[in-house]
Amino acid sequence: MKYKVDKSEAEWIAQLGIEKYKILRQKGTEYPHSGAYNLHYENGTYVCAGCQEPLFESTSKFDAHCGWPSFDESISGKVEYIKDSTHGMIRTEIVCANCGGHLGHIFNDGPTKTGQRYCVNSLSIDFK
Numbered sequence: 001m002k003y004k005v006d007k008s009e010a011e012w013i014a015q016l017g018i019e020k021y022k023i024l025r026q027k028g029t030e031y032p033h034s035g036a037y038n039l040h041y042e043n044g045t046y047v048c049a050g051c052q053e054p055l056f057e058s059t060s061k062f063d064a065h066c067g068w069p070s071f072d073e074s075i076s077g078k079v080e081y082i083k084d085s086t087h088g089m090i091r092t093e094i095v096c097a098n099c100g101g102h103l104g105h106i107f108n109d110g111p112t113k114t115g116q117r118y119c120v121n122s123l124s125i126d127f128k
Contacts (some may be wrong), residue, residue, distance in 0.1 A: 005099035024101035032067025035122025088099035
């Protein structure tokens with residue numbers, strides 16, 4: 001797919017460093033309970049670590065006890081949804097609609113009124 005922010009793999013590695021590159025550009029997953037934003041609850045906006053595009057408001061964050069930051073909704077139009085059938089499962093991958101960076105997956109088991117749980121890697125987001 002073509003995204004507004006388009007860089008070579010070398011440019012992404014130079015910008016992100018190897019850990020964030022593995023998550024955002026190679027669809028990796030950080031270890032549960034290891035991310036800086038798992039238990040982070042300040043007021044503000046979570047943005048894509050790759051392009052700084054706003055993705056989630058802090059008011060949509062909740063503790064899903066899963067080990068990764070969880071949100072019940074994204075900012076409208078900022079997240080793209082892609083069918084993911086890897087690892088013997090059928091899931092929905094979530095990526096930044098601006099740069100295509102892998103954020104995590106969305107599940108329909110959230111405890112809030114939306115019923116959704118955006119399960120996001122801390123390394124794929126920054127906080128402002």
